[in-house]
Amino acid sequence: MTTHAPLSDTTSATTTPARPDTGRVTAGQGAGDVFGYTLMAEDGMARRGRIVTAHGAIDTPAFMPVGTAGTVKGLTPEQVAATGAQILLGNTYHLMLRPGAERVDRLGGLHRFMNWPAPILTDSGGFQVMSLAALRKLDDDGVTFRSHLDGSKIRLTPERSIEIQRLLDATITMCFDECTPFPATYDQAASSMRLSMRWAGRSRAAFVERPGYALFGIVQGGVHADLRAESVARLTEIGFEGYAVGGLAVGEGFDLMCQTLDVTTPLLPRNRPRYLMGVGRPQDLVAAVRRGIDMFDCVMPTRSGRTGQAFTRRGTVNIRNARHADDPRPLDEACGCPACTQYSRAYLHHLHKAGEILGAVLLTQHNLWYYQDLMRDMRDAISTSGMDAFTQDFDAGQAEGDLPPL
Amino acid sequence: MTTHAPLSDTTSATTTPARPDTGRVTAGQGAGDVFGYTLMAEDGMARRGRIVTAHGAIDTPAFMPVGTAGTVKGLTPEQVAATGAQILLGNTYHLMLRPGAERVDRLGGLHRFMNWPAPILTDSGGFQVMSLAALRKLDDDGVTFRSHLDGSKIRLTPERSIEIQRLLDATITMCFDECTPFPATYDQAASSMRLSMRWAGRSRAAFVERPGYALFGIVQGGVHADLRAESVARLTEIGFEGYAVGGLAVGEGFDLMCQTLDVTTPLLPRNRPRYLMGVGRPQDLVAAVRRGIDMFDCVMPTRSGRTGQAFTRRGTVNIRNARHADDPRPLDEACGCPACTQYSRAYLHHLHKAGEILGAVLLTQHNLWYYQDLMRDMRDAISTSGMDAFTQDFDAGQAEGDLPPL
Numbered sequence: 001m002t003t004h005a006p007l008s009d010t011t012s013a014t015t016t017p018a019r020p021d022t023g024r025v026t027a028g029q030g031a032g033d034v035f036g037y038t039l040m041a042e043d044g045m046a047r048r049g050r051i052v053t054a055h056g057a058i059d060t061p062a063f064m065p066v067g068t069a070g071t072v073k074g075l076t077p078e079q080v081a082a083t084g085a086q087i088l089l090g091n092t093y094h095l096m097l098r099p100g101a102e103r104v105d106r107l108g109g110l111h112r113f114m115n116w117p118a119p120i121l122t123d124s125g126g127f128q129v130m131s132l133a134a135l136r137k138l139d140d141d142g143v144t145f146r147s148h149l150d151g152s153k154i155r156l157t158p159e160r161s162i163e164i165q166r167l168l169d170a171t172i173t174m175c176f177d178e179c180t181p182f183p184a185t186y187d188q189a190a191s192s193m194r195l196s197m198r199w200a201g202r203s204r205a206a207f208v209e210r211p212g213y214a215l216f217g218i219v220q221g222g223v224h225a226d227l228r229a230e231s232v233a234r235l236t237e238i239g240f241e242g243y244a245v246g247g248l249a250v251g252e253g254f255d256l257m258c259q260t261l262d263v264t265t266p267l268l269p270r271n272r273p274r275y276l277m278g279v280g281r282p283q284d285l286v287a288a289v290r291r292g293i294d295m296f297d298c299v300m301p302t303r304s305g306r307t308g309q310a311f312t313r314r315g316t317v318n319i320r321n322a323r324h325a326d327d328p329r330p331l332d333e334a335c336g337c338p339a340c341t342q343y344s345r346a347y348l349h350h351l352h353k354a355g356e357i358l359g360a361v362l363l364t365q366h367n368l369w370y371y372q373d374l375m376r377d378m379r380d381a382i383s384t385s386g387m388d389a390f391t392q393d394f395d396a397g398q399a400e401g402d403l404p405p406l
Numbered sequence: 407m408t409t410h411a412p413l414s415d416t417t418s419a420t421t422t423p424a425r426p427d428t429g430r431v432t433a434g435q436g437a438g439d440v441f442g443y444t445l446m447a448e449d450g451m452a453r454r455g456r457i458v459t460a461h462g463a464i465d466t467p468a469f470m471p472v473g474t475a476g477t478v479k480g481l482t483p484e485q486v487a488a489t490g491a492q493i494l495l496g497n498t499y500h501l502m503l504r505p506g507a508e509r510v511d512r513l514g515g516l517h518r519f520m521n522w523p524a525p526i527l528t529d530s531g532g533f534q535v536m537s538l539a540a541l542r543k544l545d546d547d548g549v550t551f552r553s554h555l556d557g558s559k560i561r562l563t564p565e566r567s568i569e570i571q572r573l574l575d576a577t578i579t580m581c582f583d584e585c586t587p588f589p590a591t592y593d594q595a596a597s598s599m600r601l602s603m604r605w606a607g608r609s610r611a612a613f614v615e616r617p618g619y620a621l622f623g624i625v626q627g628g629v630h631a632d633l634r635a636e637s638v639a640r641l642t643e644i645g646f647e648g649y650a651v652g653g654l655a656v657g658e659g660f661d662l663m664c665q666t667l668d669v670t671t672p673l674l675p676r677n678r679p680r681y682l683m684g685v686g687r688p689q690d691l692v693a694a695v696r697r698g699i700d701m702f703d704c705v706m707p708t709r710s711g712r713t714g715q716a717f718t719r720r721g722t723v724n725i726r727n728a729r730h731a732d733d734p735r736p737l738d739e740a741c742g743c744p745a746c747t748q749y750s751r752a753y754l755h756h757l758h759k760a761g762e763i764l765g766a767v768l769l770t771q772h773n774l775w776y777y778q779d780l781m782r783d784m785r786d787a788i789s790t791s792g793m794d795a796f797t798q799d800f801d802a803g804q805a806e807g808d809l810p811p812l
Contacts, residue, residue, distance in 0.1 A: 069756075069760045070762075071757060071762050071763075071764045073762065073764075074767075075764070076744070076768075098760060099731065099752070099756040099759075103731070103752070106732065107750060107752050107753075113750070113752070114753065115748045115753075325505065325509070326509060326513070328513055338482070342521045343521060344513060344519070346505070346513050347513075347519055347521075350476060350519075351477060353504065353505075354475045354476075354504060356475060356476075356477050357766060357767070358477045358480065358481070358482065361482070361763070361767075362482075
């Protein structure tokens, strides 16, 4: 067990007494005044645990639906909570441009603004600046860019990113970093990682400590084991309440992602949550949980839901395919979500062909339900030392493919 | 009291014993094996009543949300039921083109297909053919047109319209008619009305009687009192379970609509529900209820909700207006809907500016909630002889205008 973290005020692995949730959303039970991670069970490298925050508890491994602009696209917070989600991700880049961080602050913070009293993690904005904004200019102090909405010139530094995340009232704040592109030369990956590590120190200094809130560091270093190790060493020297693995799921592919995790997660503190950013497909989640990851976020279940792609226990299903037009069967017979228990494939097909909003809503809800079921099943498997059996079953189901036509 | 209707099997004004609703949606309580209308109270011409159908009861005056293509755009059936709606309208034209009436029949009918076990009224398709389809050709037997979806050539006659509505399993079927355009000469209105009356006879003959199901006739005749009277006489001679007033809300304006109702509803059988098709704004509903109308449908609350227009007790509000960007107050402080109790104007404004699905969902839900509250308040007012006071309050609220800026 690594013990690099010099923090004293936030390292408690004990769970503080639950207090009643005062919000309308049923998620967010078990709020605590001290941010802490409890490791409850291990199965190989896989970990089952619980994170306590100011806004409620999170059972891990956990999947965080993406609520880019203050809403998980298409769903009410009640519908999101019904899937089993206990924490959402918000995008700093989008929210700073619209409606604006100061405005969200005046309106009581993001939890109140979007009616989600449970935990929220915000990214730092850095990744989206590089993927969405125009005329980006990176220097050692930060990045200047133009808004993709109105072209206005904006400056983002570690200090401003951390301030924005505080104004948003993020439960978990992420360090401002540069997501190293792939491919990159070794030297590019090294200098990019070292820039992110300097920014991690500035992020830590800028972060305002509040009970039950947390700042996570982000490990970079591309696909190079020594750079990843250097990054972990620098971050744990600074000390964070949790550690993310960044710079993956950027085109390196499944095998390189797994190899990079293999050389990174064993170095991370055992008593801190570990978050793999931007991942991924169901098979990626299983592989990463087996390599010791506790938290995930990805737009895949929500974005795919809007375009007609469903994730099921038998692989992906394109509901727009004509084969579903007369099919009275549910999308996934083992799923308990509204789309599967109340509607036929024929109806879901019809909604998507007709471009109806409800089609996006139901498939988004199903996909998030499926992702949350997957995480819950993995938590159960870890508790019973059943991850190997679970993984075999999972792989067999995915390989089996969709139901044959009637 | 008029007593034209020669029907014997469906004239019962008694309420059959309620049976449990077997569907998942909570609407649809009080289903009966005999279709019937009970007049419970009158206040001037305004009527409070109850319709019993095979799929549940409907308290009148009632507003029917429009579920064009097998979904009330943006909402789940649970969300629609939560607004207080007890009956939906489905569009025969849209459903016959996609997913197709025979397909809906194979899948168990529209109630099951869209998970709405409560009553459904379908229009005849005639109005949409004239407003949406290409290359329409009307003859005495029916209408030939090309689908606006794929250009295919389609024939619609009274017999086929009634068959389609049976395949959809409509609780209330509408006669196939021609909606007389406005303006029209007296001779055009007369010959159009007489064509519709011949089609009404054919619709009645084609309708397959089923316990708890109903066929409604449609009064035409433009804005001409004698033609409306002739139309009522012809329809009541045939005999229907309910009577609609068609050919209004087509550009004639509020005053001519009211004048036409004034000369039409007094002629209609007192023991049958009366339905004003395609109406309207909140003030139109109040005016028409005062003139003896029991049922309404209109796309206004749903369509407006998607584009950012809200109906409130203080008139309409355009939530996209910049004045709402920082406003923490609810849209309508007297409204109990989720949009008003859980979110600020600032959040709703943000969602609509950002083009988020949830913005359409919440405003649609609010508008339907407001419409259903309006109908409920009118039912209560009629029961207590309070329609005059209600109307004064309603007019005062609408005239007051939206909240002043903070």
